[in-house]
Amino acid sequence: MADDKDVLRDVWFGRIPTCFLLNQDEVTEREAEPYYLLLPRVSYLTLVTDKVKKHFHKVIRTDDAEEMWFEYEGTPLKWHYPIGVLFDLHASNTVLPWSITVHFKNFPERDLLHCPSHSVIEAHFMSSIKEADALKHKSQVVNDMQKKDHKQLWMGLQNDKFDQFWAMNRKLMEYPTEDGGFRFIPFRIYQTLSDRPFIQKQFRPVSPEGHVHTLGDLLKEVYPVALPTEGGPKRFQVVIHGIEPLLETPLQWLSEHLSHPDSFLHICVIPVPSD
Amino acid sequence: MRSWKNHVRGELQQRDQTEKLPFIGVFTSLSQMEERFEFRKTCLDDVQSKSLDRGGREVGKDTRLLQLQLRESEHLAEKLSQTVSDLTTVLYLKEAELQYWQSRVSHFRQEALSLAKGSNAMKATLSEFEYTVECQSKELAALRTEQKGINQALEQACREKEELLQRWMEEKREEADRLNKYNAAQERWQRFAKQLKKHLHNARTKEFVPIVTSSWCGEAEMSTSVIQRINNTYRDTTMSKL
Numbered sequence: 001m002a003d004d005k006d007v008l009r010d011v012w013f014g015r016i017p018t019c020f021l022l023n024q025d026e027v028t029e030r031e032a033e034p035y036y037l038l039l040p041r042v043s044y045l046t047l048v049t050d051k052v053k054k055h056f057h058k059v060i061r062t063d064d065a066e067e068m069w070f071e072y073e074g075t076p077l078k079w080h081y082p083i084g085v086l087f088d089l090h091a092s093n094t095v096l097p098w099s100i101t102v103h104f105k106n107f108p109e110r111d112l113l114h115c116p117s118h119s120v121i122e123a124h125f126m127s128s129i130k131e132a133d134a135l136k137h138k139s140q141v142v143n144d145m146q147k148k149d150h151k152q153l154w155m156g157l158q159n160d161k162f163d164q165f166w167a168m169n170r171k172l173m174e175y176p177t178e179d180g181g182f183r184f185i186p187f188r189i190y191q192t193l194s195d196r197p198f199i200q201k202q203f204r205p206v207s208p209e210g211h212v213h214t215l216g217d218l219l220k221e222v223y224p225v226a227l228p229t230e231g232g233p234k235r236f237q238v239v240i241h242g243i244e245p246l247l248e249t250p251l252q253w254l255s256e257h258l259s260h261p262d263s264f265l266h267i268c269v270i271p272v273p274s275d
Numbered sequence: 276m277r278s279w280k281n282h283v284r285g286e287l288q289q290r291d292q293t294e295k296l297p298f299i300g301v302f303t304s305l306s307q308m309e310e311r312f313e314f315r316k317t318c319l320d321d322v323q324s325k326s327l328d329r330g331g332r333e334v335g336k337d338t339r340l341l342q343l344q345l346r347e348s349e350h351l352a353e354k355l356s357q358t359v360s361d362l363t364t365v366l367y368l369k370e371a372e373l374q375y376w377q378s379r380v381s382h383f384r385q386e387a388l389s390l391a392k393g394s395n396a397m398k399a400t401l402s403e404f405e406y407t408v409e410c411q412s413k414e415l416a417a418l419r420t421e422q423k424g425i426n427q428a429l430e431q432a433c434r435e436k437e438e439l440l441q442r443w444m445e446e447k448r449e450e451a452d453r454l455n456k457y458n459a460a461q462e463r464w465q466r467f468a469k470q471l472k473k474h475l476h477n478a479r480t481k482e483f484v485p486i487v488t489s490s491w492c493g494e495a496e497m498s499t500s501v502i503q504r505i506n507n508t509y510r511d512t513t514m515s516k517l
Contacts, residue, residue: 004280010287017298038295038302096294161361163368170375242294243286249279258283 007257011241012162014041016087017097020052022059023071026104032059036097040160041084041241042261044125045070045077046115047158056102064104069112071101076111080124081190082260088239088268089190122154125262129153132186132263133172135202141172157261165261172263173256180212181205181252187265189223199223205252215254215267216247226269239268318346 015038022032035055039048046068053068070077077086077100091098107114115121129150133142142150149168156165175182182205189199201222205213219226219238227247228234237244240258251265259265322342 007280007284007287010284010291013295014287014290015295015299017294017302036302036305038299038306097298161364163365163372167368167372241287242290243283245286246279246282249283253280 004257008166009162011258012040012042012165014084014241015039016041016083019097019099020049020056020070020102021099022056023101023103023105026060027064028059029061030059032056039083039098041082041087043083043157043160044079044081044121045083045086046079047118047121048083052102056104060104066104067107067114067116069103069107071103072098076108078112079115079121080113082262082266084241084260085190085266085268088242089192089270092237092239092242092268092270093273118158122158125154125157126150128262128264129172132259135184135186136172136175136182136263138183141174145171153261169261169263179206180210182255185213185218185251185255185265186259186263187218187251187255187267189219189226189267189269191223191269192271203251205250205255213251214247215245215249215251218251219247223269234272236269237272239270240265314350315343315347318343322346 018037018039020035020037022028026032033055035052037048037052039045049068049070056068057065070079072086072090075090077090081089087098113120130139130142133139145168152164152168155161156168184202185205187200187203190197191199199222203213203218203221207213207217215238216227226236226238228236238247240254245254245258255265322339325342
């Protein structure tokens, strides 16, 4: 069960200052002012941008307004990735506030999923939680929960209620003491220099010999390129929630404390900035 | 505390120092002002439209201001009520969490108790085993002493056996010598007997001629007495040796 509540709080209340700018090609009735918002790292773009939509709808013609989507320096931003992951992956070395361009036309069908309502985000979120619990507890915990418990998890995220969310999420973070951890660690490794969306494999928190697996062990097994070579310069940064944990950090602890609300440990591998 | 955990804590704080804290004040203020502005705008529009509706007679500026203040107070009251509701929910959640932790504490206490019982049982078993080991080591020491004595006796017996064997060999050697001597004497005797028989035969052959002449009678008798004497001598010698 997760302890170190201060870490959980810091993770939950991580914020990214963002400036939303309307795409210049959009037809407007008057000049669109930028919209500033502190985005929660653990939430989803389309879940927290209702105000942004409302703000820009005031200036664009209603006939021209299609589904809203976001882009950063030419890269369409996937709403189904947590905001923190999008920032770490595409803009971690940018000057703050993070400038995101808002579009209401030319939806990139090949790059993005449609998000007509919050229920789509809820479905995606709950499916991630169920997938993670299948890896952690063979779905036993999530299946034992009632519908209202599932709703509590979702409402906790939607309304940014840490206590409400963690009152239920702690059940998903429990494991038998004798097992020493979850069955498998739910993780996803994102890379900027690849067409592959992410790497996801089955990896246990403890070796068959009883040794505790660390973040370094996971990368060595799954994505060894991310590790620094002996004597050579560091080429990649391994970032979770905007920080670089030490490679000797136990994976089980990371999964319990640095997982996103969808129960997955989202790990970004980004090149070390050249300057 | 473990360094990796401190590192994560430090890095998270450092991250917030860079990303969150410099912006949170201004962003929150902006958001609040925006919300207030939107609310006031809506209220003002509403109040103005209502004031115009009342028979085309415009109400006074003070009344409009009062209505605006009233709306704002109502809005604030709503927000406060929402905050109270949120806090009540948090309170319930905290109570539930407290209960959960109490149940966990109780569970762990039970676990600790059963572990302590197990530990006591194991300690008792351990002391039993220690006693058994002590007894067995004493027994082993006694057995070792006994074994030492037996080994010494065995060594003595081996030595005695060796001595007896030596003696027996010596005796056998002597017996063999005696037998060899006897055999040699026997051999000599047989050779001698053979020679004597040969002599006797020769003598008889020669005697056959004097019988014819009758002049060598006494010589033939003398030869027979010599054989008897030799026989007697040999028998005496053998008997004395045996």
